[in-house]
Amino acid sequence: MPLTAGVDEAPATEEAPGAPYGPDAGALRRQDPEIADVLDGEARRQEDSLQLVAAENFTSPAVLAALGSRLANKYAEGYPGRRHHGGCEYADTAERLAVERACALFGADHANVQAHSGSSAVLAAYAALLRPGDTVLAMGLAHGGHLTHGSPVNFSGRWFDFVPYGVDAESGLVDLHQVRALARQHRPRAIVCGSISYPRHLDYAEFRDIADEAGAALIVDAAHPIGLVAGGAAPSPVPYADVVCATTHKVLRGPRGGLLLCGDELAERIDRAVFPFTQGGAQMHTVAAKAVAFREAATPAFRTYAHQVVANARLLAERLAALGFAVTTGGTDTHLITADPAPLGVDGRTARARLAAAGMVVDTCALPYGDGRGIRFGTAAVTTQGMGAAEMEQVAGLFAQALREGAETGAVRAAVRELAGRFPPYGR
Ligand SMILES: *Cc1c(COP(=O)(O)O)cnc(C)c1O
Secondary structure (H helix, E strand, C coil): CCCCCCCCCCCHHCCCCCCCCCCCHHHHHHHHHHHHHHHHHHHHHHCCCEEECCCCCCCCCHHHHHCCCHHHHHHCEEEEECCCCCHHHHHHHHHHHHHHHHHHCCCCEEEECCCCCCHHHHHHHHHHHHHCCCCCECHHHHHCCCCCHHHCCHHHHHEEEEECCCEEEEEEECHHHHHHHHHHHCCCCCCEEECCCCCCCCCCCHHHHHCCCCCCCCEECCCCCCCHHHHHCCEEEEECCCCCEEECCCCCCCCCCCCCCCHHHHHHHHHHHHHHHHHCCCCCCHHHHHHHHHHHHHCHHHHHHHHHHEEEHHHHHHHHHHHEEEEEEHHCCCCCCEEEEEHHHCCCCHHHHHHHHCEEEEEEEEECCCEEEEEECCCCCHHHHCHHHHHHHHHHHHHHHHCCCCCCCHHHHHHHCCCCCCCCCCCC
């Protein structure tokens, strides 16, 4: 066999592993067709079904460009102007812009934009304010608390002594009398205010008052509503909390990542809690993408978006309630709805499966007082696509049709595909 056999077909990278990469959009398809197929399949999935997972959204092409940029190659441990690596001049500018924009957007003294995720932001807040073994008051997991609010399978439940508060059995609203009584009784070092599934505004002023009375720090985990706060469609926790933890990828519509906001007096402690205490090098492509998202979130268009997200969720909740769903708290103030489909004769798991079969993607969620599970969903992504009142009416009807026993799934699936097809998230 001649020595040159097969060389013509070999991909360039195998032939010359040290060769410079050309600007080649087709490189992934040629080099790794398996992963190229995955990415194509996922893009199709996102476009021909309805993304109703409450924590998801469609980032802008500008955010995606920053995420796919060469800042992904850069190591930048430390903070702007005091890095452990050379060559950080552009990384520094990206981070300074992200911090400045976050501070301006939320009216905060200080922002840390390096936390890799919402959970990393919460970990850093605990690291800054608590010691292992401290008592912390947080929403119980069955009532809507996050894993980082004391779950036994998470560092939080292992390292701290969590006391859970909950929602009222009748109204489904946070029981502030209980929160105050527990704070008086247990004298926690910190109170965590925030949830993965609570559809109403939280009373940050009241939580501040309770924390002050108990001598506790107030940590607001605003992972879900922070995007609504940015758009002026939900009250801000910033004036009340010692530290606000958040994500940048939910309603805020940025890259997957975390964010911390605090006053000047805690700035140094929060920064040190992120790096070097809980993380190494920042992901500078993500930091740049966060900067892009903060700039977008400061526009009038984003304010309109945030208000439309809430209007859509309110209407969807109202229509579903009229169709028989037991909507928690009777409605929503936010992008998020939780409901028990039991009155329609299905449990949460069955409902999620039937909705998925029809192309409507939702989560299940804990039901504080009911049996089994409910469903949790939101309007952040479909609103980014441009859907409004007429579409929410249609979605409510499709939910009910999909859940009907022995439903004609094919017909519902076709209607969902037609609806999604009219609102391509990245244009045609
Ligand atoms: C989403 C969420 C988080 C965690 O965010 P990740 O980026 O998934 O780690 C933390 N707390 C609350 C309340 C959340 O909703």
